[in-house]
Amino acid sequence: MMKDTMKKTLFLIISLILWSCVSVEQHNKKLETPITPQQLKKDVDFAYEKLQKLHPKLYWYVSKEKLDYKFDSLKKTINQPLKPSEFFLKLAPVIADVKEGHLRLVPLEKKLTKKETKRLKNQKGTLGRLNYVIEDHRLYIKDNAEKIGNLKVGTEILKINDIPVTQILEKYRPLVTSDGYNTTYHKYSLARRFNTFFSLEYGILDSVKVEAQHKDSLKTIVLKRETKTKTEKKKEKQDQKLTEEKKTKGYNPVTKSYNRDLQFLDKDSSIAYMKIKTFSGTYSKKFYKNSFALLKKAGTETLIIDIRDNLGGSLVEINNLYSYFAKEKFKFIKDIEVSSRTSILTTDYLKNFPTVTKPLGVISYPIYMLVSVIGTKKKDGKYYLMDLFPSKKPKADAFYGKTYVLINGSSFSASSIISAKFKADGLATLVGEETGGANDGTVAGIYSTQKLPNSKMKLPIGLFLIQPNIEMTNTMKGVTPNVEIIPTLDEILRKKDVQLDWVLKDISTKK
Template identity: 55%
Template sequence: MKKTVYFLIVCLFTSCVSVKNYNENLEKPIAADKLKEDVNFAYLKLHQFHPNLYWYISKDSLDYKFDSLKTTINKPLKPLEFYLKLEPVVAKIREGHLRVTIPTRRLTKKEQKYLLTQKGLFGRYNFAIDGDQLFVLDNAEKVPNMQVGTEILKINDHPTLDYLKKYRKLITSDGKNQTFQKYYLAKSWSSFFTYENGILDSVKLETKYQNEIKTFYLKREKISKVEKKVEKVEVKKKQQQNKNSDYNVARKLYNRSLTFEKKDSSIAFMKINSFSNTRSAKFYKESFATLKKAKTKYLIIDMRNNFGGSVAEINNLYSYLTDEKLKFLNDIEVTSNKSMYHADYFNQVPNLIKPLAAIAYPFYLVGTAFSNKEKDGKHYLRANYKIRKIKEDNFKGKLYVLINGGSFSAASILPSKLKGDKRAFLVGEETGGANDGSVAGRYSTITLPNSKLKLPISLMLFQPNITFTNTEKGVVPDKEIIPTISEVLQKKDIELEWILNDIANQK
């Protein structure tokens, strides 16, 4: 018992020292020649692991940008200052999954415990962006002075548009399209702000609502015991009520749902906020059985603001939308037959089951070796993403898919395949993810030797089995409808309205 207590004390002390040392290193400038070594190292690893590095940028152009970056590093920089130089150059590769991890201050146990008792600042709201303007989209807690439609003009006397311009440079979509940035920035700008300014207990805001300008302080509030208890009960209730819909605690919504637009069940609406894959097989099995029993004629699948997720889930969903034995994805391209050995195998495994993961690791290596194949001088992993058996409950009616710039990764691959098969009619805005595929899947996280910045590099090129457009753009809708910021703030769903009118006209 004494040894156990002693061990725990040592671990706690070591952890505190580790956090302190890490945070101190974030404030230490790194010599310019060392940072240039990091730039060279990053480029080398990108070339080694990224399977389609020159998809959207030529080698000469990328070489020039990396060389130009090194010429701007003429004095020592702190890790965050170096990040703000390196990340915009990596973003020029125009791969939405590829970005340097921003260096952030680690929290002590005491700070973590304190934040658990506090409500957030900006994290309590959802936002919408129009150009360089930032608006409050949702205020579920009805915090004073933050009505839906409020524009945030300044934060701590600094113009909001300056923050948005700075952070937009750190974000890229796939290829040439520009639709993804505003959706991702609306979700992430407050995180960038916190990384830059630290965790604050209050901020001074200048806002505008209905032409009235206000200045006030937005402050953290303590979570009462009653509120914590009520929230815990509410979350548990939602999780139990619709288990297969997969309640997302962080976003306070279900990852997937199925409803009917008409009493006669002729029109169904399936909303998918994320391809989390948690209980998804059961959800789709039950949902499509319900659609078949209800003799539903029209199915609307909403993938707007879905940043992607599991390829296995979209492959399974696709199998309910076709009555042909088609291949969903091509074989997965990698840089070499050894690249998958560098994947972050243990990083995504919880500490409790890492011993089991270690036992299974040799089997992973053997499986990876046998899945490799070479064709025309390129290396591939054999993909099993194809329809082996036609689903009994596959949907045979008219299919509409709603997309926008927030449809990314897996939420671009599936619409691309459905459009390529001429199976669905797409409505909305060009997707943030590319039409012809995405470099995603497993990552190899590289640590730059001097700055210690993390660079996760996707190892796998996923491409739908379609005739490629080679436009370097996202999935383009059959009917483009882009709501104005006024319609967004008023929660007017003009894209869905168009589909319902189109169906009514058909009837």
């Protein structure tokens, strides 16, 4: 009996391993299999139909006539079979023409076997280990903490595997979009994502040939994947252990830095600097509670909030953060608009549940459905989720000193919403560059991920129109700063923070 059970268990394990290998092989084979024009055109129609049905403000930045024309024109160019990757490069720019920064087509990626996954986990990458800045369609190294290939900060990457970088950037630029007619976000987003696009097109390479120039010096080097040392692996494990401080400040083991931090910039604690890299929501409540209690106790007069390069995140977190500045009861965002009474039932509901608690998600789904339908009200011919974010009172430890907020083109989504609210209510002086996210809100929140039937690519569609509770500017652009200061390439590469310097000088002058 025992032997039979063991045999069955062994057979099941072997079957699962073989099925997994076949599944990976079949998936990867599809990546190289051209799809007929008829099937691709059906995918184009499918994508547009789902956008029209689920997106709450599809024609915000582009008219229906123009978008109809773009989708029709795309279909006319599809007259021969295309691989999924080739089709992606055709459809993604049209999706980007909607001009919603959160809306993007997700390409198919090559699946890895368990053996390949294990090997890559123990290796350090190539181009992805560098940080970049783009200026005038050229790519420069902004940071090289590990001194890969001895490439100095400020080095311009001219070619990758003999392909001119200008050509690479030109190819990927149409895949990147921001909210509305904002342009400041593009170069930041492309600098972050160009390596991802490159890997999707050419695969995960073990080595990359790079031609680079620093000042007048030209050189060609080969960047190779390196195996992590035992010391590095041990340090990674230590970094992943969460202390109370790491939890509260949101420690990121990849960047080896805190997500949020507060420090005083002078001896008498009259000037404080709060850096928030992302509104992750995790443990943020405790961080703000501790921070603003400390500011009150220290008698801080001026607070600088730095949300440059903050791509957004939790609405709950920014609502809570704003309550530390409001002088009276406030409503942070307007009632959320959706496309129909039932659109949020198409959301990726179970994705929010870890594998262990998915059964709980299945059980609770009928309740979610009921609450969603009942909570959606029709008003003036549109559908809204009423009072999802009700009015809120200011915190007891609210800060009423002078507040500056540092922003740039990579301040996106939730960062733009709180910036717009700060500016409209006159509670802070915004310094820096126009934000990448729109002043009048964005479409995001929860998503309904639609899989295109033939190419199998995914199209996550935001279901919520989220707008700060302010008088709309209708500029179709980002939040503009009260004081515009845009650093030059040289200042960025020399780590000269001209925006923070201006704030400190302004504080000193007014003192």
